[in-house]
Amino acid sequence: MPSLMTPPSTSRIQVRPAAEREGRKDYISIRDYGFWYGQKKALEAISLDIPERQVVAFIGPSGCGKSTLLRNLNRMNDLVDGIRHEGDITINGRSIYDPGLEVISLRRRVGMVFQKSNPFPKSIFENVVYALRVVGVRDRALLEEACETSLRKAALWDEVKDRLDDSALGLSGGQMQRLCIARAIANRPEILLMDEPCSALDPIATGKIEELIHELKEQFTIVIVTHSMQQAARVSDRTAFFYLGKQIEYDTTEKIFMNPSQAQTEAYISGRFG
Amino acid sequence: MSAPSDSSTPRGEAWVWFSGLGLIVGLGMVIGLLSLVFLNGATVFWAPPVPVAQLDDGRTLIGQLAQRRIRAGSPADQPKYERQYQVGLRELNGNSYLWVDEARIKAETFPADILGLERVENGPAFVRPQSLRRSDGQVVAIAEPAFEVAFQAEVAAASAVREKLVEITRHRIGDVNAAMEQSRVGLRRAEDLKLADEIAARKAEIAVLDERYALLQAEAAKVTAGGAVASLTAQDAAGREVVVPLTQVIRAWFPNRLDTWGRVKLYGSRLAEFIFDEPREANTEGGLMPAIFGTLVMTVFMSLLVTPFGVITAIYLREYAQQGPLLRIVRISVNNLAGVPSIVFGVFGLGFFVYVLGGSIDQLFFADQLKYNNNTPVFGTGGLLWCSLTLALMTLPVVIVATEEALAAVPRGMREASLATGASKWQTIRDILLPASAPGILTGVILAMARGAGEVAPLMLVGVVKLAPSLPFDGSFPFLHMDRKFMHLGFHVYDLGFQSPDSDAARPMVFATTLLLIILVVCLNLGAIWIRNRLRARFKGASF
Ligand SMILES: Nc1ncnc2c1ncn2[C@@H]1O[C@H](COP(=O)(O)OP(=O)(O)OP(=O)(O)O)[C@@H](O)[C@H]1O
Ligand SMILES: [Mg+2]
Numbered sequence: 001m002p003s004l005m006t007p008p009s010t011s012r013i014q015v016r017p018a019a020e021r022e023g024r025k026d027y028i029s030i031r032d033y034g035f036w037y038g039q040k041k042a043l044e045a046i047s048l049d050i051p052e053r054q055v056v057a058f059i060g061p062s063g064c065g066k067s068t069l070l071r072n073l074n075r076m077n078d079l080v081d082g083i084r085h086e087g088d089i090t091i092n093g094r095s096i097y098d099p100g101l102e103v104i105s106l107r108r109r110v111g112m113v114f115q116k117s118n119p120f121p122k123s124i125f126e127n128v129v130y131a132l133r134v135v136g137v138r139d140r141a142l143l144e145e146a147c148e149t150s151l152r153k154a155a156l157w158d159e160v161k162d163r164l165d166d167s168a169l170g171l172s173g174g175q176m177q178r179l180c181i182a183r184a185i186a187n188r189p190e191i192l193l194m195d196e197p198c199s200a201l202d203p204i205a206t207g208k209i210e211e212l213i214h215e216l217k218e219q220f221t222i223v224i225v226t227h228s229m230q231q232a233a234r235v236s237d238r239t240a241f242f243y244l245g246k247q248i249e250y251d252t253t254e255k256i257f258m259n260p261s262q263a264q265t266e267a268y269i270s271g272r273f274g
Numbered sequence: 275m276s277a278p279s280d281s282s283t284p285r286g287e288a289w290v291w292f293s294g295l296g297l298i299v300g301l302g303m304v305i306g307l308l309s310l311v312f313l314n315g316a317t318v319f320w321a322p323p324v325p326v327a328q329l330d331d332g333r334t335l336i337g338q339l340a341q342r343r344i345r346a347g348s349p350a351d352q353p354k355y356e357r358q359y360q361v362g363l364r365e366l367n368g369n370s371y372l373w374v375d376e377a378r379i380k381a382e383t384f385p386a387d388i389l390g391l392e393r394v395e396n397g398p399a400f401v402r403p404q405s406l407r408r409s410d411g412q413v414v415a416i417a418e419p420a421f422e423v424a425f426q427a428e429v430a431a432a433s434a435v436r437e438k439l440v441e442i443t444r445h446r447i448g449d450v451n452a453a454m455e456q457s458r459v460g461l462r463r464a465e466d467l468k469l470a471d472e473i474a475a476r477k478a479e480i481a482v483l484d485e486r487y488a489l490l491q492a493e494a495a496k497v498t499a500g501g502a503v504a505s506l507t508a509q510d511a512a513g514r515e516v517v518v519p520l521t522q523v524i525r526a527w528f529p530n531r532l533d534t535w536g537r538v539k540l541y542g543s544r545l546a547e548f549i550f551d552e553p554r555e556a557n558t559e560g561g562l563m564p565a566i567f568g569t570l571v572m573t574v575f576m577s578l579l580v581t582p583f584g585v586i587t588a589i590y591l592r593e594y595a596q597q598g599p600l601l602r603i604v605r606i607s608v609n610n611l612a613g614v615p616s617i618v619f620g621v622f623g624l625g626f627f628v629y630v631l632g633g634s635i636d637q638l639f640f641a642d643q644l645k646y647n648n649n650t651p652v653f654g655t656g657g658l659l660w661c662s663l664t665l666a667l668m669t670l671p672v673v674i675v676a677t678e679e680a681l682a683a684v685p686r687g688m689r690e691a692s693l694a695t696g697a698s699k700w701q702t703i704r705d706i707l708l709p710a711s712a713p714g715i716l717t718g719v720i721l722a723m724a725r726g727a728g729e730v731a732p733l734m735l736v737g738v739v740k741l742a743p744s745l746p747f748d749g750s751f752p753f754l755h756m757d758r759k760f761m762h763l764g765f766h767v768y769d770l771g772f773q774s775p776d777s778d779a780a781r782p783m784v785f786a787t788t789l790l791l792i793i794l795v796v797c798l799n800l801g802a803i804w805i806r807n808r809l810r811a812r813f814k815g816a817s818f
Contacts, residue, residue: 076694081597108696118687121710130705131695183695 023052024092027221028073028191033087035068037080041245042068046087048240048250055213055222057236057253059229061268064242066225067115070193073223074110075103091191108135111184111220115196117176119168119183124160127168127179131187146186153215154182155208174205181212185220192216194224198231210235229269233257241265308792315789318782319544321537324388324400324529326511327359328381329374336388336400336511337361338529340371340778358778362391362398363510370397371778384530387416389508391518392525394436394554397779400529401508401516409504425526428504432520435501439521442494448744450490454483455647462646548786557740557770558780562787564745566794568658568738568760571746573727573798575662576669580726581719583666584673585708591674592681593703612671620732623664628656628736652757656737658746659756664736665729669722676718680711716806720799727795730764738762740769763791 028050035043043065050056058066071077073089075096089096096106108131119127126133128150129143137143147164151157156178160171168179177197184192194213198206213222213235226232232239233253240250241264249256249265260266324338337359348354355376364370391399406414406425414424457479464472504520524547527540551561587608595601632653636644640652653659684707692702708715730738739759746758767787774780 074694076690079690079693104696104698107694112694114687114691114694116687118685118691120688120691120706130692130697133705134695134697134701180691183691187695 025051027052029090036084038082044245046247054237057232057239058225060242065245074107110191111189113194113197117180123165124168125164128182150182150186154178174201192220192222314785318786319541321540325382330378334511364396386531390527390529393522403508405507407505459646565761565763565766569763576665576726579666588674588677592678608671617731619668620735623736627660657757660736665726672722673718677715680714684710713806713810720802738765
């Protein structure tokens with residue numbers, strides 16, 4: 001894949017046309033959302049709809065709040081002390097802040113892949129089936145089946161099928177990241193959040209994960225944070241550009257990259273700042 | 275002064291030497307201490323040749339050289355030495371050890387007929403044997419060629435008699451006594467409650483036991499009489515006649531005739547006795563098995579108690595408690611607990627565990643025992659359980675701090691990954707955090723064990739005794755008797771060194787016991803470290 005080894009310059013960005021599949025247009029809906037870490041306002045007046053079974057990319061300069069927004073979609077930020085939010089986020093019509101909704105069940109429906117791969121110090125098998133063990137699945141056959149499907153989807157099966165009982169910490173960095181993806185999709189969440197999943201990977205591993213995203217979007221709604229314009233262009237259907245905690249522009253990827261309506265977006269994409 | 279920039283050694287370099295010096299001093303002290311204990315402790319059981327020394331006042335002594343030192347007040351350039359001999363025969367000499375000015379020794383010879391005896395009472399003896407009276411009454415003189423074979427055979431036979439006696443008096447009569455005790459308590463209770471049937475039953479029980487007791491006594495008397503015939507007639511250094519009944523002899527050897535292999539065998543047999551037998555002669559002789567066992571069991575129990583306690587506390591403090599000033603105060607208090615003198619824990623253990631907890635247990639479950647057995651407490655007195663609990667409390671801060679640090683050191687990503695898959699907090703702690711921090715927790719347990727195994731002061735208050743009549747573990751239900759008092763190596767060292775009537779005789783044992791205690795602690799720690807390394811290996815990754 002020579003094109004992957006030498007990333008194309010911005011002028012040659014190839015844009016995938018937005019494939020409009022049927023599904024709810026406002027599957028994830030963020031409304032007038034603001035968020036504070038203590039006194040510090042990290043997000044301001046975010047409003048965007050993420051359609052079902054599409055890939056949405058969040059781009060923007062470092063510190064603009066992409067991770068913060070992403071981590072709020074499965075309420076990972078609840079771990080941080082002194083946080084506060086305004087506005088609302090709904091998934092399939094239901095607010096994630098609904099007091100009747102358990103955070104745990106929300107997280108079971110919204111899987112997450114982190115920037116830094118974080119496998120558990122357990123065997124490869126146990127890593128993949130962790131989410132199933134957590135909900136109490138004991139049946140060995142079921143676990144094995146889930147392990148194989150997830151690993152196949154994460155394009156890791158062939159590399160690890162003979163060493164499922166080895167420690168996951170013995171894998172390479174890229175394999176670990178794919179293992180984390182397999183782990184995140186093992187319990188078939190509806191939404192997959194990915195925070196710079198390829199930032200520590202070489203172009204070949206990156207390519208594998210991008211292919212994976214294409215396949216996964218048949219079943220999952222995917223939100224991906226990325227610093228690579230090429231990647232955003234290659235994998236996403238829609239792109240949101242943030243700057244200093246504000247949502248500057250949100251549109252189809254084609255529109256954002258070919259014909260942005262905001263000057264800031266244009267400047268960021270063409271590499272003039274950020 | 276010239277500019278520091280062109281000097282060949284950077285300015286901070288002096289500190290390297292300084293800190294290196296600190297290391298050397300520290301290492302030197304540790305190595306010095308260990309080698310002192312090792313040299314003194316490991317040579318206790320070695321049997322050197324035993325001289326006959328002629329003194330200038332015409333006296334003669336037979337004895338094993340124990341120490342040699344410079345006489346107090348002798349000039350430094352021409353030091354004068356004095357020697358300490360272990361002459362044994364305490365019943366005749368009044369003392370087992372004798373200091374002699376080296377200048378007064380006229381001649382030293384090593385005659386082959388010197389016999390060393392280890393005896394059940396009155397310590398060792400070094401004598402010149404004359405004749406042997408065998409158990410069939412026949413007398414064999416030293417000159418006869420059959421003497422030595424006959425002698426060793428008789429010693430072995432006498433040992434068998436002694437063991438049989440121990441079996442009868444200690445174990446079988448002991449069992450009868452224990453049963454009798456129970457029956458008497460039952461009888462008193464029945465009389466108090468006027469239960470005619472039970473009174474009769476208990477009385478019958480007691481009659482049976484009385485009969486069994488009398489039988490055992492008769493058997494013991496018979497065995498004793500049978501063993502009383504064989505004896506050794508010998509002369510001490512001054513030519514006085516000494517008659518030693520062979521049942522008194524534990525071991526006999528000819529120190530000046532033994533080859534190296536013989537000495538090694540003797541060493542091995544003494545070492546085995548030291549480790550596997552029970553103490554004799556106010557603990558200055560015999561073995562340390564009860565103390566070794568007590569120390570081990572107590573330390574293991576302490577670890578089993580302190581680990582879950584400490585880990586649960588640390589999990590609460592770290593994962594569940596609301597972080598804030600109150601928690602800070604709790605943490606500071608926990609840390610300060612580590613600095614409280616151990617004797618204070620002993621006092622607390624006595625006041626709370628023994629009197630309050632133990633007292634309540636007795637009131638609740640052993641009320642009959644208390645009422646009908648002269649208020650003899652069961653748990654309301656010092657014992658293994660209270661010792662383990664007291665030391666567990668004392669070492670709790672170590673485990674809490676280690677666990678908290680281990681939990682904090684688990685990468686945040688791992689915790690987030692687990693929560694992100696929909697695991698609950700408790701599942702995350704159980705499945706991810708605890709396994710990942712197990713090596714760190716074990717480090718804390720190792721430190722706690724090291725501190726606990728060497729602790730003596732608090733134990734003296736809550737259940738360690740100089741001489742325990744029985745081990746905390748035996749064949750009778752419930753097999754492990756947590757209420758029993760027990761012996762402990764650390765206390766043994768204190769007791770030998772400072773409480774024993776004959777401190778010279780106790781000296782070698784102090785070193786041997788200390789060495790044993792050190793070895794025991796090292797072994798316990800090595801065991802825990804081995805477990806920790808196995809855990810570590812499981813969590814170690816090839817990449818990153
Ligand atoms: N736990 C936290 N506590 C306080 N402030 C935080 C915390 N996490 C993030 N922030 C702040 O919130 C802002 C947004 O951070 P965020 O991590 O969302 O940025 P980002 O867009 O993901 O940046 P990057 O591309 O570098 O990952 C930053 O200014 C950051 O300093
Ligand atoms: Mg980020």
